[in-house]
Amino acid sequence: NAGVTQTPKFRILKIGQSMTLQCTQDMNHNYMYWYRQDPGMGLKLIYYSVGAGITDKGEVPNGYNVSRSTTEDFPLRLELAAPSQTSVYFCASSYHNQETQYFGPGTRLLVL
Amino acid sequence: DAKTTQPTSMDCAEGRAANLPCNHSTISGNEYVYWYRQIHSQGPQYIIHGLKNNETNEMASLIITEDRKSSTLILPHATLRDTAVYYCIVRPNNAGNMLTFGGGTRLMVKP
Numbered sequence: 001n002a003g004v005t006q007t008p009k010f011r012i013l014k015i016g017q018s019m020t021l022q023c024t025q026d027m028n029h030n031y032m033y034w035y036r037q038d039p040g041m042g043l044k045l046i047y048y049s050v051g052a053g054i055t056d057k058g059e060v061p062n063g064y065n066v067s068r069s070t071t072e073d074f075p076l077r078l079e080l081a082a083p084s085q086t087s088v089y090f091c092a093s094s095y096h097n098q099e100t101q102y103f104g105p106g107t108r109l110l111v112l
Numbered sequence: 113d114a115k116t117t118q119p120t121s122m123d124c125a126e127g128r129a130a131n132l133p134c135n136h137s138t139i140s141g142n143e144y145v146y147w148y149r150q151i152h153s154q155g156p157q158y159i160i161h162g163l164k165n166n167e168t169n170e171m172a173s174l175i176i177t178e179d180r181k182s183s184t185l186i187l188p189h190a191t192l193r194d195t196a197v198y199y200c201i202v203r204p205n206n207a208g209n210m211l212t213f214g215g216g217t218r219l220m221v222k223p
Binding site: 004033035041042043044045048058059090092100101102103104105106 | 153154155156157158161199210211212213214215216
């Protein structure tokens with residue numbers, strides 16, 4: 001199994017641009033999550049999904065959108081990039097919400 | 113949600129045991145204690161979790177006090193590759209709950 005994969009690894013955006021961060025897992029996990037991590041800080045939950053077609057907001061959802069059309073994929077959309085969205089984004093998945101979360105390698109995003 | 117308190121940083125000599133404390137004095141009965149670590153620039157990695165009994169796996173041991181108000185993660189023989197930020201997380205055991213990462217403890221294993 002590849003586990004949780006994320007693309008791209010690194011991206012520079014201009015203010016106001018949009019982009020989609022991709023996340024795929026091959027472990028048939030029901031739950032998927034998006035976190036952001038600012039320098040020197042812990043992770044904050046942006047959005048999560050408990051299964052295909054179901055998503056919900058986390059702690060810091062503003063400025064982001066998600067969709068979950070399949071079990072495997074959970075893309076994160078930034079519509080109007082802002083410098084405050086400069087961060088490292090981690091995707092994670094788990095079979096149940098009480099189970100261990102497995103994290104991807106992260107996407108580093110710089111908004112200038 | 114219960115919150116956790118961890119030291120900001122710790123050092124450990126290579127080959128010695130690393131004991132990382134965590135205080136979670138407001139933990140409630142159905143909340144688990146989870147430990148994750150994050151090696152520089154990588155995604156967090158699960159280490160171990162427990163409810164009230166001590167737990168051990170191939171990576172570490174978790175010692176939870178009888179009153180469950182604190183716990184200690186033990187890396188029995190720390191190596192340089194164990195240098196990372198270690199997060200102690202208390203997690204409610206109900207649907208929709210998520211991991212809440214605090215600041216963690218930055219463990220530096222030194223030769």
